[in-house]
Amino acid sequence: MTTDPTQVFRPGLLQGQVALITGGGTGIGFGIAELLAELGAHVVLASRKPEHLDPSVQSLLRRGWKASAVPVDVRDVEAVRAMVATVKAEQGRIDLLVNNAAGNFYVPSAEMSPNAWRSVLEIDLFGTFFCTQAVFPVMKEQGGGRVVSTSMTLHYRGWPLMAHATAAKAGIDALTRTLAVEWAPHNILVNAIAPGPIPTEGVRKAFAPPANSGVADVFAETEKKLDAHARRTIPLGRMGTPRDIANMVAFLASPAGDWITGGIFVIDGGEWLAKSAGWGTS
Ligand code: NAP
Numbered sequence: 001m002t003t004d005p006t007q008v009f010r011p012g013l014l015q016g017q018v019a020l021i022t023g024g025g026t027g028i029g030f031g032i033a034e035l036l037a038e039l040g041a042h043v044v045l046a047s048r049k050p051e052h053l054d055p056s057v058q059s060l061l062r063r064g065w066k067a068s069a070v071p072v073d074v075r076d077v078e079a080v081r082a083m084v085a086t087v088k089a090e091q092g093r094i095d096l097l098v099n100n101a102a103g104n105f106y107v108p109s110a111e112m113s114p115n116a117w118r119s120v121l122e123i124d125l126f127g128t129f130f131c132t133q134a135v136f137p138v139m140k141e142q143g144g145g146r147v148v149s150t151s152m153t154l155h156y157r158g159w160p161l162m163a164h165a166t167a168a169k170a171g172i173d174a175l176t177r178t179l180a181v182e183w184a185p186h187n188i189l190v191n192a193i194a195p196g197p198i199p200t201e202g203v204r205k206a207f208a209p210p211a212n213s214g215v216a217d218v219f220a221e222t223e224k225k226l227d228a229h230a231r232r233t234i235p236l237g238r239m240g241t242p243r244d245i246a247n248m249v250a251f252l253a254s255p256a257g258d259w260i261t262g263g264i265f266v267i268d269g270g271e272w273l274a275k276s277a278g279w280g281t282s
Helices: 027-038 050-062 077-091 114-142 163-186 201-206 223-233 242-253 271-276
Strands: 018-022 042-047 066-071 096-099 145-150 188-195 264-267
Touching (some): 027 050, 027 066, 027 096, 066 077, 114 145, 114 163, 114 188, 163 264, 223 271, 242 264
Parallel strands (some): 042 066, 145 188
16 A cells, blocks of 8 residues: 555555665665565665664554565675575565665775775675675576666766775676676666765765865755755756655566666766756856
8 A cells, every 4th residue: 555645656566576675774775665665565674783774674564564674794795695595584585686785985085095995895896796696596596586786976977085986886887787788698687776966864974074175065065055056956956865766766676677677777856967067056
């Protein structure tokens, strides 16, 4: 039963599906979990911290939807394999993997420590590969499945102070295209989504720029300034919401996505194209 009057997907659309969402307890990942669960899927939220997972699972269950959690650090390949084994044992299948877990922060490239570089690459890129590789045998055995990985748009033009994240997300794009072709014979469809600015709590904390970096940060502005900035710089006139991103994931998970693989879908209100054209800068 849908509770959202603006819902465009039919109730029960994803009934019987099992969706595993890394970083599913917060921000965009939780927005994806809410929509998939509302459409009938059993959603499994996976990340490191119980304080992110438990309240989110409870919130889904309270609404009468199907949800569970499994702890994982996506940097740890053994933990990732254990996560997939747990989901398979408990739910019997995995129809959709959403690689959404990520870490990020601004740091000048010249001063970036090996640990900072390694940490973001390991969460964003290694984690995406480890999770995707781990679900492969499950999806192959059940006759197919879908993977949606979370990229971004900042690496299309380059983005100062984010060498680690832009490199990692460019790697996710490459991985998406490669695996789409390699695994198509197994009916495993591999796509990516590239959100524009979605002012989640995580992003607000992580994107506070280092003092004296000299780089303006839209997320460090006040709410009012953020909205004004969005109206000026995003052609569709507002920041995005987790639901904007979730809608694309639901579409890709549905039968409408049956012939879509290797795609990287930008969902950003036109932001990155407009920036290239100098929109809103005068
Ligand atoms: P967020 O709320 O901070 O979510 C990050 C999630 O990743 C958290 O749930 C966190 O949970 C999990 N996580 C971090 N490290 C992990 C690890 N080692 N193992 C397992 N899970 C881990 O961020 P968000 O804004 O919703 O972003 C979600 C995704 O969208 C990310 O891939 C991000 O790069 C992408 N994106 C966001 C924006 C935006 O403007 N928000 C724009 C473009 C792309 P735990 O702490 O419990 O582990």
